[in-house]
């Protein structure tokens with residue numbers, strides 16, 4: 001078992017290697033904690049506050065879902081805060097490399113709430129009896145035509161009073177503000193040691209793989225799925241997190 005928690009992300013640093021489409025494979029898993037921390041403004045805050053929200057919303061006898069759980073950062077944060085009995089956390093990810101490493105990290109954690117990990121597509125996997133569902137930076141990788149159906153299934157699975165946390169990279173309708181936020185995100189990456197070559201390589205690699213939408217598009221979809229209220233609780237540049245109540 002290797003500890004990859006501080007392996008530096010240099011995946012896009014080779015000027016001779018043209019990047020292909022981004023995939024959540026073994027190479028990405030090996031650098032993922034470093035990559036996401038240096039790439040997503042506010043990531044640590046969103047993960048920590050997902051835990052606080054779980055402490056408030058997790059119900060006894062219910063399930064709490066971490067959809068697109070990657071290495072289980074959100075799952076572990078929620079596990080630290082869930083004190084009610086008989087509440088199971090279900091983490092789902094369709095990357096075999098992610099789930100394999102996540103399994104090891106969960107086993108090393110001393111938390112008490114039971115955790116079930118599924119290597120599965122969140123579009124296929126059963127979601128039911130949920131008091132809380134989290135999509136931390138995952139919906140952006142789901143094909144746009146499947147997003148409404150997924151949110152409808154989540155809304156249907158949530159009990160009254162349940163909560164969805166939806167964190168995403170977003171676009172802005174105002175073109176000037178949109179470009180400013182993209183530039184500020186790239187400044188953030190540069191400040192965390194990524195070169196212009198790495199930033200451009202990653203940008204090309206995630207094009208058409210990570211497809212961001214506007215906050216209005218997200219909120220309209222949540223309304224159509226039957227959530228009674230939703231609003232942004234956190235934003236840093238073009239990364240935002242919404243809470244939606246059933």
Ligand SMILES: Nc1ncnc2c1ncn2[C@@H]1O[C@H](C[S@+](CC[C@H]([NH3+])C(=O)[O-])CC(=O)[O-])[C@@H](O)[C@H]1O
Pocket residue numbers: 024036047067068069070071072073074092093094095098120121122123135136137138141142
């Ligand atoms: N259809 C799908 N079904 C299941 N998993 C999927 C699907 N599409 C993508 N994924 C998975 O969603 C995760 C997105 S990362 C989430 C970070 C995590 N939430 C965190 O808080 O650390 C965000 C990022 O890398 O920017 C990856 O592990 C994919 O395999």
Ligand SMILES: O=C(O)C(=O)Cc1ccccc1
Pocket residue numbers: 022035036039040169202203206210
């Ligand atoms: O790096 C980026 O530009 C992002 O938008 C965030 C990200 C983080 C980890 C994997 C893919 C995208």
